[in-house]
Amino acid sequence: MPTDSDAFARALAVLKEYFGYKTFRPAQEPVVRSVLSGRDTVAIMPTGAGKSICFQVPALLLPGVTLVISPLISLMKDQVDALRDAGVPATFINSTLSSGEWSNRMHAIAAGDVKLVYVAPERLDSDAFRGLWERVPVAMVAVDEAHCLSQWGHDFRPSYQNIAPFIASLPRRPLVSAFTATATPEVRDDIVRLLNLQEPAIHVTGFDRPNLYFEVRRGEDKRKFIKNYIKRHKDEAGIIYAATRKQVDTLYNVLTKAHIAVGRYHAGLSDAERAKAQDDFLYDNLQVIVATNAFGMGIDKSNVRYVLHANMPKNLESYYQEAGRAGRDGEPGECILLYAPGDVRTQRFLIDVSTEDEARKRIETAKLQRMVDYCHTPECLRSFILHYFGSQTEDATCDNCSNCNAGATDVDVTIDAQKVFSCVYRMRERYGITLVAQVLKGSSDQRVKDLHLDTLSTYGLFQNKTLQDIKLMIQRFVATDYLALDSGEYPILRLRPAAYDVLRGKATVIQHILPEKKEAAPASPNQTMFEHLRALRKSLAQKNRIAPFMIFSDKTLRDMAALLPRTEEEFLEVSGVGQKKLEKYGVAFLKCIAEHR
Numbered sequence: 001m002p003t004d005s006d007a008f009a010r011a012l013a014v015l016k017e018y019f020g021y022k023t024f025r026p027a028q029e030p031v032v033r034s035v036l037s038g039r040d041t042v043a044i045m046p047t048g049a050g051k052s053i054c055f056q057v058p059a060l061l062l063p064g065v066t067l068v069i070s071p072l073i074s075l076m077k078d079q080v081d082a083l084r085d086a087g088v089p090a091t092f093i094n095s096t097l098s099s100g101e102w103s104n105r106m107h108a109i110a111a112g113d114v115k116l117v118y119v120a121p122e123r124l125d126s127d128a129f130r131g132l133w134e135r136v137p138v139a140m141v142a143v144d145e146a147h148c149l150s151q152w153g154h155d156f157r158p159s160y161q162n163i164a165p166f167i168a169s170l171p172r173r174p175l176v177s178a179f180t181a182t183a184t185p186e187v188r189d190d191i192v193r194l195l196n197l198q199e200p201a202i203h204v205t206g207f208d209r210p211n212l213y214f215e216v217r218r219g220e221d222k223r224k225f226i227k228n229y230i231k232r233h234k235d236e237a238g239i240i241y242a243a244t245r246k247q248v249d250t251l252y253n254v255l256t257k258a259h260i261a262v263g264r265y266h267a268g269l270s271d272a273e274r275a276k277a278q279d280d281f282l283y284d285n286l287q288v289i290v291a292t293n294a295f296g297m298g299i300d301k302s303n304v305r306y307v308l309h310a311n312m313p314k315n316l317e318s319y320y321q322e323a324g325r326a327g328r329d330g331e332p333g334e335c336i337l338l339y340a341p342g343d344v345r346t347q348r349f350l351i352d353v354s355t356e357d358e359a360r361k362r363i364e365t366a367k368l369q370r371m372v373d374y375c376h377t378p379e380c381l382r383s384f385i386l387h388y389f390g391s392q393t394e395d396a397t398c399d400n401c402s403n404c405n406a407g408a409t410d411v412d413v414t415i416d417a418q419k420v421f422s423c424v425y426r427m428r429e430r431y432g433i434t435l436v437a438q439v440l441k442g443s444s445d446q447r448v449k450d451l452h453l454d455t456l457s458t459y460g461l462f463q464n465k466t467l468q469d470i471k472l473m474i475q476r477f478v479a480t481d482y483l484a485l486d487s488g489e490y491p492i493l494r495l496r497p498a499a500y501d502v503l504r505g506k507a508t509v510i511q512h513i514l515p516e517k518k519e520a521a522p523a524s525p526n527q528t529m530f531e532h533l534r535a536l537r538k539s540l541a542q543k544n545r546i547a548p549f550m551i552f553s554d555k556t557l558r559d560m561a562a563l564l565p566r567t568e569e570e571f572l573e574v575s576g577v578g579q580k581k582l583e584k585y586g587v588a589f590l591k592c593i594a595e596h597r
């Protein structure tokens, strides 16, 4: 009778042989153990945590076929190509197949030649597809992007409702596992309920992505910053997100005119244009893509080194998901958000036109405000994000975000805070940021006069500051919860309880104030070798017609450049090199290393 530890030892062997890794990550191990023990399992893990391996490795050990339900038809081919390149017998079934291809694949599955079948949920209710499973045992149904089941998720797909009836129609109930990066309790409950999971083990991984650096820049000349950034990182892959199609087009034109090669992607382009842009990016023909949030769902490219947001997105869920496309391979990635007040107006407008439902609008507006707060908080950006997602982090600092790294100094701003709070109080909590800032500045704006606000004792208290600086200061007090902006059409500033304590002189206000930061490009000692290996990877990828990162990730190349293996045994020591990869690519890479060491 095999024990759980036998099964786990076999899982480790499979992990090394096919995927080239010696150990599961701490978040993966319990999930793999749970699946191997035959228990229905839900795994909620952030992007880049390595969800796929949690069902791919067990699939190779379970008796029968594992069906992977995935919503992303565009991605299936890449996922399966990458698996096959690693020697895993996998295939996919979706609407892009000709009838000849479809029946070839069905035969291969029936003959037992395949362990993993990726399938679009729309296929599940086809009779031919259902019929197959009367003859072939299904060991597991793994539901990828399982939040698509839930109306509460950000990407509801009605076709996911086919999954539960399909499972019920199988001659024997298979093990069911579900994977997502969306952590809210509503989504989690829906997954369990709508898939009819039986006493599932639910694993939720911490949402931190320590390899990602977070930065917010305000008041930056965005175009200039983006141009310079791309130039400084010219050999690295990056995504630049903008809020609207028009903004994507404008930025694309500006960059192209500056002779910077970039692709673009948004829903207004033809299917062919979008597919080309995506492929050019995946295959490293173009390093940079400018896109709306339509781009990226299912971009598994692991070597994206930076994600710049030319505009602030609508909420932190979107931001973390988009920014999280950097550094999936675990190597450092930079996530920089360029904030301007106009971004808030754009997002308010988009919320307004997106729904008639007032309750929904209020929720979206409140989420937008937290996004604005992120852009103004003087505290650790990572902690801000993790708290938003409900993690209780002990550390208030991370040493890897612009607020922690910039050498910020703690400054006592109690006096300024009292001036601002007192002004809000005297204006009877009836106006928004701009008017409060104008009063503090001592503006001669007609509205200020009409409302007799120039008679207040707080009028002109900040004569020597710019209006922009005063607004930023107010935003910081909102971000740190001394002030609140309500979520109406014209958001009004109100005092929060902490502000009263400051007004009464019972509390002080300390803030980290950041100096202007100029970044230096990090230099790596193995950079030259890495570049040689990367060039080789690109030429092998072209020859094999797969994306470069499918051959080896950047992390694997960096590991190779550090270890400089001479023999096949040493080559196998590199993280990400499995048996099949050694056979396929070992000679070429070992030769390259020998030539350039």
Ligand code: ADP
Pocket: 021, 022, 023, 024, 025, 028, 045, 046, 047, 048, 049, 050, 051, 052, 053, 300, 302, 328, 329, 330, 553
């Ligand atoms: P997710 O689907 O959770 O976003 P992926 O499955 O794409 O994440 O994995 C992200 C990256 O982590 C991939 O490059 C993958 O090869 C790598 N990876 C996964 N598991 C391990 C592991 N045990 N050790 C090292 N790298 C791993």
